[in-house]
Amino acid sequence: AQKITQTQPGMFVQEKEAVTLDCTYDTSDPSYGLFWYKQPSSGEMIFLIYQGSYDQQNATEGRYSLNFQKARKSANLVISASQLGDSAMYFCAMREGYQKVTFGIGTKLQVIP
Amino acid sequence: DTAVSQTPKYLVTQMGNDKSIKCEQNLGHDTMYWYKQDSKKFLKIMFSYNNKELIINETVPNRFSPKSPDKAHLNLHINSLELGDSAVYFCASSQEENRRSPLHFGNGTRLTVT
Numbered sequence: 001a002q003k004i005t006q007t008q009p010g011m012f013v014q015e016k017e018a019v020t021l022d023c024t025y026d027t028s029d030p031s032y033g034l035f036w037y038k039q040p041s042s043g044e045m046i047f048l049i050y051q052g053s054y055d056q057q058n059a060t061e062g063r064y065s066l067n068f069q070k071a072r073k074s075a076n077l078v079i080s081a082s083q084l085g086d087s088a089m090y091f092c093a094m095r096e097g098y099q100k101v102t103f104g105i106g107t108k109l110q111v112i113p
Numbered sequence: 114d115t116a117v118s119q120t121p122k123y124l125v126t127q128m129g130n131d132k133s134i135k136c137e138q139n140l141g142h143d144t145m146y147w148y149k150q151d152s153k154k155f156l157k158i159m160f161s162y163n164n165k166e167l168i169i170n171e172t173v174p175n176r177f178s179p180k181s182p183d184k185a186h187l188n189l190h191i192n193s194l195e196l197g198d199s200a201v202y203f204c205a206s207s208q209e210e211n212r213r214s215p216l217h218f219g220n221g222t223r224l225t226v227t
Contacts, residue, residue: 045218
C-alpha cells in the first residue's frame, strides 16, 4: 500500500491566487512527521514546511501553510498569493520512526500569469 | 559553503561500465541517504547510513554499493551499469536525533547509460 498519496498529477493556478495541493498518508505509527518539498525545473529539492504528528497547530512558513487533519490522515499544502516562481513539482513526504523518509509521486504546479 | 555537495553533476557512460558518485555534507548531520529519481520524477530511497552504519538497504541490485568512510561522506558505486540505471541520483542528509530535521538534498547527479 502506498504510504503517501498525491492524487493531483498537475494543477494550474492564476498568479496571486491561493492553491491547495493534496496529500494523504497511511501509517500506524503514532509518532511521524510530514514534509513538503519543492522541485523547480532546475532540479534541486527545496524543503518548504514540516508538520509533526503531535503538533497542536498547523505549520506555517511565509506563504506556505499546512492544512493538517490528523483524523483524516491528510496534510495538504496551501500556497497563498501564488507567484510565477512557484511553478514546480511539489512532493509530500513522511518520516516514520527514524531514518526512512518516503515520498509521494508529486504534483506539478503551473502558475499562469 | 554548500551544505550537501555531490559530484559529478552529469555522468554519461556506456552499459557495462562501473562508475561512482561522491557525496559530502558539512552540516554535521549523522545520517546520509541515497535516493533515485526516475523519469517520472518518483523519488525512491535506496540506502541510509547513520554514523557510517548501514541502516536502510531497500531492494536495490547488488551492483549498487554504498560506502561511508565517515559520517560526512557517502559514496555510491555502481557496477555493470544497465540502461535502467539512467536516473537522477540524490544524496541527502539529516540529523536523526531531531525527528523534525528535514532532509537536505544535494543538487543531484544525472546518470545517463547508453
